[in-house]
Amino acid sequence: MTPPLLEVDDLVVHYPAGGMLRRREVQAVNGVSLRLEPGETLGLVGESGSGKSTLGRALLGLTPVTAGHVGFDGKRVSGRDRAGLAHLRRNAAMIFQDPFNALNPRQTIATSIAEVLRVKGEVPPAEVPARVAALLDLVGLRPDLAGRKPHALSGGQCQRAGIARALAIEPRLVIADECVAALDVSIQGQIINLLIELKARMGLAMIFIAHDLAIVRRLCDRVAVMYLGRIVEEGPTEAVFSSPRHPYTAALVAAIPSLDPARPLPADPLPGEPPSPLALPPGCAFHPRCRLARPECREMAPPARHDGERITACVLSPDEITTTQPRSMEP
Ligand SMILES: Nc1ncnc2c1ncn2[C@@H]1O[C@H](COP(=O)(O)OP(=O)(O)OP(=O)(O)O)[C@@H](O)[C@H]1O
Ligand SMILES: [Mg+2]
Incomplete structure (x- = not known):
């Protein structure tokens, strides 16, 4: 049996809290397991602070791992x-949220991309300019932009240059962390279309970190929902969004604006704020905000339950969540 492209077992990442709380730890990632096959796109969603960026960075060895x-x-x-790690670095790249910061402001975009090719060392020096031109063409940038520095480009052009730079190593895995969040909506659409095209053309596997569930729904084969450092639900995107099996996913889905403007947003799909990762609640970390919490949810963190392609960390059965869910996404 061939191993998956990426295999993560019980990954834990804690940061020192610093300051007065020196002896405490920020429990950013608390036992994440996942698999990614070649060519597959996994969306990683969850509220701010749930540990998505930490997980993404830890997977590429950019943040030290505590355990797992x-x-x-x-x-x-x-x-x-x-x-x-060296093998991973030759085959995996990250696309960042801020396209201006991801590129060296003093270098032209052609130089930034050429530098990556030189470091990788697989393209003969004489062929580097042609390769840079091919990469710019691949991401839909005109050849005359090659000599510009990042500040002389628009946000969308800059993100395309950042993607070209990430693709220069011919990665098999790309981790994109909120890579369209800083862009205008119309440009977001163009970049998402570009990623869909590149995925089909190059067979890239991708972890796509995003707040925007509508974008994840368009782009991703599977989705993993994070809450306070744990994956609470995972499965094929359409199945998870149309029939969530974790109350947290159900609340996130209920908060997606409906296409029908006559349908108002639910008043309060998810009350309150997540607790601090410095002091996680005992039991299921979601229980203080869960409308369906039972006494045992305060005692024990629910283990991940596997059912075909779907994984849920909740003691409730799927029926109990769908039938008691106050609002669904369907009209
Ligand atoms: N370098 C760090 N040192 C200490 N704590 C950190 C560090 N980086 C992140 N954290 C904390 O770890 C937790 C997870 O942060 P992380 O940035 O991974 O979340 P996120 O899901 O990416 O959030 P967002 O959606 O806002 O980007 C947060 O409580 C954050 O404050
Ligand atoms: Mg983040």
């Missing part, structure tokens, strides 16, 4: 195995 295991291509990446 990350494997790429069957090779161990986390821990002290430098060879595994």
